[in-house]
Amino acid sequence: MSDQLSDVRETPTTERAVRTQDDILRIATAEFAANGYAGARVDEIAARTRTTKRMIYYYFGSKEGLYLAVLERVYAQIRQVERGIHVEELSPDAALRTIAEATYDHHTTHEAFIQLVSIENIHRAEHLRQSETILRENATAITLLEEVIERGVRAGTFRDDVDAVDVHMMISAYACFHVANRHTFAAIFERDMLDPDLQDSHRRLIGDMVVATMTDRAAR
Amino acid sequence: MSDQLSDVRETPTTERAVRTQDDILRIATAEFAANGYAGARVDEIAARTRTTKRMIYYYFGSKEGLYLAVLERVYAQIRQVERGIHVEELSPDAALRTIAEATYDHHTTHEAFIQLVSIENIHRAEHLRQSETILRENATAITLLEEVIERGVRAGTFRDDVDAVDVHMMISAYACFHVANRHTFAAIFERDMLDPDLQDSHRRLIGDMVVATMTDRAAR
Amino acid sequence: MSDQLSDVRETPTTERAVRTQDDILRIATAEFAANGYAGARVDEIAARTRTTKRMIYYYFGSKEGLYLAVLERVYAQIRQVERGIHVEELSPDAALRTIAEATYDHHTTHEAFIQLVSIENIHRAEHLRQSETILRENATAITLLEEVIERGVRAGTFRDDVDAVDVHMMISAYACFHVANRHTFAAIFERDMLDPDLQDSHRRLIGDMVVATMTDRAAR
Amino acid sequence: MSDQLSDVRETPTTERAVRTQDDILRIATAEFAANGYAGARVDEIAARTRTTKRMIYYYFGSKEGLYLAVLERVYAQIRQVERGIHVEELSPDAALRTIAEATYDHHTTHEAFIQLVSIENIHRAEHLRQSETILRENATAITLLEEVIERGVRAGTFRDDVDAVDVHMMISAYACFHVANRHTFAAIFERDMLDPDLQDSHRRLIGDMVVATMTDRAAR
């Protein structure tokens, strides 16, 4: 749960309490993602829950506390995905492509996560910075990339002036954009980036993009 | 102004009126960008303006009307930039790189625009879709790319399975991400993507990325 | 108005606004005095007012801001009374008695003031300490007493080991007690200290008390 | 316990129950004294107790029942002190001074009692009036004074137009004020009436005051 709040039940003891909190968090995730922090309504969240508004305050202390808990939850989920990626056996090219595709798959299927990240950026990451867990655990995505890039560089196939954080940035940018800018993009260019018919080619494209960039002879 | 609202002053007559409206729009742009649609306060906007709340309602009818006007204004500004890009004389490679860099330069120097686009996406582009001007005029960015890609494909240097909208997507994703996700990225990875020291290498990287992807032999 | 709050209309411009604020302050004074800070209800105050709850927040910002304004108002009123006391022409004895009686008269006819002081003490004077005006202006009551005591001491009729603050304490204690402890005293001892029939003798008694104490030969 | 409430455990049976109740009452006394009736929080009281909220309701029925029990407890304590005062052997002067000093000593060392009396007065002694015990037993303080005054009057040293209730009022006023108005007084006059350095002179002063007043020749 949130790292800095007190006066709230930190860890539920009964199984029923777990269900109540999960219920609240699930609904709250959707509401915050769909309406932004200020636009989300505690009343509305409560109404869609099995429980009452009072319980939100009982467990999370405040609207902000709830939002923080939501944030930590979605960041914990992506950590799980990242930890499930194993590329030790793959060539640097294949490893890079695998990581890119995994990120693409996660982001395009976790709309709420991407929206919450967008929202959090509007608020200058002020809430996220309060969560030691997120700060500490979510940077580990980089170590995986570092290892792959080092292998590629050593093998002479990867350029050495682009580091893991840069690569992560390229991959994240592409994957995030699909979800985060879906609606304005669709409105203006009349193409839904998440159209299932485009999924395969878009997944291939992100792999191409990152591999081509890293193996680009001209850039060296 | 917004395309569907009536009962509001559409075009200012006196020069003073123009200045008043510009003042309001400038402040409102900052407020909406910084706080989101629901988070922005009409009172706050009025307080920071040289005029009063009454004028906001006189000129823009409602908070939503003001937001729409703000949106149209920032989209008009990027249209200006796009129209200033001329790549007819350049090779397809150079042309692509020029367009990518121009987008990168625009986005990284127009934080409010990117933030407003993020916000608009949170609201499923519901406001943007009301603006015929934006929908009609802003898609023209594509024609420029189409022409370049066609030249590259005809020359045999570009792959032909990636169209102008895809390329625009890649470029926008990279450029948007720098601004839109700046804060969460900085918090977690301890790297400010807009750090002036990184500007040159990041501008080069976006060019590398799009050119490498389009000229990628392996992908063909 | 309160010294530290912002975002609230500090000084009303129209006469109507003055009336609205006075109306609110009058009712609020009664409500806070009757129910304590926590016990007073903003809703109730608003209901008894010509205006609405919203106006309370418009003018005073918060419940606390309103309470502070109430506090400053009643302290300003007693300052007025204190400034109206002139004892330069009187003998030290008579002057002391006059001051004591004036305090007695003020306190016994300003129940709300005494109650608010009681309430403020329950809250360890945390609000009062925020008001520079009260702190600066209300201590001046002492200078009047100092001058009188000095005269009495010099004349050899007053003891010199009791200073103005001590005398003020004795007088205030007696006068406050009549109002502040009226109800418990009446319940237990079956005597209403504010019974009009007792007024004269109690006014005389406070004068006797302070004069006798200061002229007490045995104490010297 | 309260005289009129039923359905609550009147007298604890086990020793453990006594300790639990005492624990609750001790904490509750502090909380009510520090925050007023409305300002005190049942949750907070429970949290500071070794037991739980359930126990408060089990033993005292309601917040009001608890408050009443607190009130009765502190009034019982001062009764004990009063019963310990013996002045039969002393001269009327010395007896008066002894009573005054004892009251002064009690009040200045029982802040919570004085605060609760202040609070109770804000509520027009509505709770206190429900307690037959307090009403019946606490008026007996007067009989002690009556006897002393009668002796003094008979001896010709005391005036006869000031009765025991008046004297009790003077003494209580002085002693209460030290505690009840400590904070506003300190804030405005920059003198802490309970400063240990002032204790002796202030104790002497209350004796001087009451004796001087009663033996005042001028007043007769």
Next chain:
DNA sequence: CATGAATGAGGTTTCATTCAT
């Protein structure tokens, strides 16, 4: 065009109290 005053609906939060185990 300008300004402070006003409004009502609805938002977030708190509190005493009770329930289930």
Next chain:
DNA sequence: CATGAATGAAACCTCATTCAT
């Protein structure tokens, strides 16, 4: 006796919007 979970009523406060001058 003890504990965390739950509740509903009501508290405080905010916001977009309109009015009177």
